Amino acid sequence: MRAVTETAGVAEVDADQVLTELAGSGSEAEPSGPKFTLELNQDQKDIREWVHGFAEGVVRPAAAEWDEREETPWPVIQEAAKIGLYSFEAMGQFWSDETGLTLPIANEELFWGDAGIGMAIMGTSLAVAAIFGQGTPEQMGEWIPQCFGTPDDVKLGAFCASEPDAGSDVSAIRTTAKYDEAGDEWVINGQKAWATNGGIANVHVVIASVDRELGSRGHAAFVIPPDTKGCEQGAKVKKHGLRASHTADVHLDDCRVPGSCLLGGKEKLDERLARVREGKKSKGQAAMQTFEASRPTVGAQALGIARAAYEYALEYAKERRQFGKAIIENQSIAFTLADMKLEIDAARLLVWRAAWMGRTGQNFENAEGSMSKLKAGEVAVWATERAIQILGGNGYTREFPVERMHRDSKIYTIFEGTSEIQRLVISRAISGVHVK
Numbered sequence: 256m257r258a259v260t261e262t263a264g265v266a267e268v269d270a271d272q273v274l275t276e277l278a279g280s281g282s283e284a285e286p287s288g289p290k291f292t293l294e295l296n297q298d299q300k301d302i303r304e305w306v307h308g309f310a311e312g313v314v315r316p317a318a319a320e321w322d323e324r325e326e327t328p329w330p331v332i333q334e335a336a337k338i339g340l341y342s343f344e345a346m347g348q349f350w351s352d353e354t355g356l357t358l359p360i361a362n363e364e365l366f367w368g369d370a371g372i373g374m375a376i377m378g379t380s381l382a383v384a385a386i387f388g389q390g391t392p393e394q395m396g397e398w399i400p401q402c403f404g405t406p407d408d409v410k411l412g413a414f415c416a417s418e419p420d421a422g423s424d425v426s427a428i429r430t431t432a433k434y435d436e437a438g439d440e441w442v443i444n445g446q447k448a449w450a451t452n453g454g455i456a457n458v459h460v461v462i463a464s465v466d467r468e469l470g471s472r473g474h475a476a477f478v479i480p481p482d483t484k485g486c487e488q489g490a491k492v493k494k495h496g497l498r499a500s501h502t503a504d505v506h507l508d509d510c511r512v513p514g515s516c517l518l519g520g521k522e523k524l525d526e527r528l529a530r531v532r533e534g535k536k537s538k539g540q541a542a543m544q545t546f547e548a549s550r551p552t553v554g555a556q557a558l559g560i561a562r563a564a565y566e567y568a569l570e571y572a573k574e575r576r577q578f579g580k581a582i583i584e585n586q587s588i589a590f591t592l593a594d595m596k597l598e599i600d601a602a603r604l605l606v607w608r609a610a611w612m613g614r615t616g617q618n619f620e621n622a623e624g625s626m627s628k629l630k631a632g633e634v635a636v637w638a639t640e641r642a643i644q645i646l647g648g649n650g651y652t653r654e655f656p657v658e659r660m661h662r663d664s665k666i667y668t669i670f671e672g673t674s675e676i677q678r679l680v681i682s683r684a685i686s687g688v689h690v691k
Contacts, residue, residue, distance in 0.1 A: 299357055302349070306361045309340055310368025318369035321499035322659055327455065328372050328499050329409065335376050336406040343400045346383060355614025359555030359606050366559030370663035371499030373556060378451040378500055379403065382412030384549050385460045389476050389518040398478050402458045410481075413456035415447035415505050422449075423676045425462075426471040430507060432463035434521070439514040441477060443507045446489065449670070453503040454488020457481045461507065465524065472531045476518040485510030496662035550624040550671065551609040554631035557667040558603055561635040564642035564660045565595040571646055588645060595638045602631040622677075622684035629677035632667030639664045 295303070313334050321328040335341035349358040366373040379402050386398050404410030421427035430445025443463050447453065459479040466473030479486045489504030514521060569592055572583035582588050609627035612619060619625075639661035643650035650657050668674045682690045 306364040314368030325498045355610040362555040363559040366556040367563045374500035379412035381414035382460045410457035411452040413452035415450045416462040430463040443510040447505040453505040478516040550628040554606040554627040557631040557635035561638040564639040568642040568645040602634045622681040625677040625680040635664035
């Protein structure tokens with residue numbers, strides 16, 4: 256299975272073939288895969304080197320500027336689009352890897368460059384994941400390319416699930432979608448909060464309730480096409496970290512979308528709701544399906560931040576001299592760096608395991624996806640704090656990047672499921688008890 260060819264060192268992808276492969280590579284895939292190995296194949300190594308080169312040469316030099324400006328780094332996104340990194344084809348290539356490792360590898364390298372710019376580039380992927388995970392092949396073909404645009408006309412995608420009173424508790428979502436049978440349209444009303452690319456995206460994917468009595472089992476996902484009336488940006492959020500990534504509220508006021516914008520189609524939705532009303536088990540919640548699939552990738556982003564902080568602190572400790580010797584010669588510094596390396600590598604193994612399991616159709620019986628995100632997020636916060644401590648007063652200033660890395664890392668214990676929610680999911684999975 257190969258939809259990728261190499262031309263002048265740049266990957267080219269047959270979009271139709273990728274869509275066909277992706278459409279057949281969901282959770283119903285046979286639980287099989289290559290024999291166990293921790294050695295990356297040549298394609299994975301090439302992609303890692305390619306993304307790392309962009310992160311080192313383009314992202315890092317721009318990181319401090321866009322963090323201070325707190326604006327979307329459109330020139331950097333356009334550079335990523337020009338080399339094919341920000342594109343449907345690249346995302347298709349990353350996702351079509353039968354081991355599941357290419358997407359987390361690419362994310363780790365990009366976020367090693369800078370997490371704020373990394374999120375500006377990769378934020379679209381959450382909307383793409385929702386369309387891929389719940390949409391029909393026709394919907395994938397129509398909407399996923401529109402999330403990216405072209406190198407000359409770059410676009411963004413936004414996934415809108417959280418609300419002012421519905422963060423971890425997705426059952427509290429109040430945004431509604433009512434079907435207007437006469438016009439074959441859905442009328443959506445509500446307010447979304449903390450949406451990456453919210454309001455500035457070309458394509459918004461919105462989670463809304465179609466039956467409030469069913470709670471989270473009555474949710475569905477809808478595509479809001481470009482320039483749809485009634486979909487507007489609300490307040491832009493000024494954040495502690497990831498400041499180069501745009502985050503805002505999205506207001507939906509009698510927002511009408513064609514019936515074809517319901518991901519998966521109305522027939523599938525009606526069948527699912529009928530099962531739920533009969534007391535049968537639902538196959539999943541619209542928001543949680545997207546989050547569960549994306550957790551290893553989010554963990555990889557946190558890994559990139561942690562690794563960047565560790566590597567910077569390591570080099571600093573080798574060069575910084577106090578009391579006539581390099582500070583790494585002090586056991587306390589050396590042991591801290593050893594622990595940082597240990598924790599980062601351990602977290603990466605959990606991320607890779609979850610990514611492999613998800614790609615090869617393994618069930619997350621022990622909430623392995625949540626494990627990977629929990630561990631990586633907490634390691635990122637811990638490692639960046641240790642990096643600041645190793646740099647001492649320098650680490651606390653904006654003249655050195657570790658303070659920015661620390662600010663960027665904190666969100667990884669909060670968004671896409673807080674650390675507490677991840678522990679709740681894991682505890683329920685391992686015990687079979689509905690822990691509250």
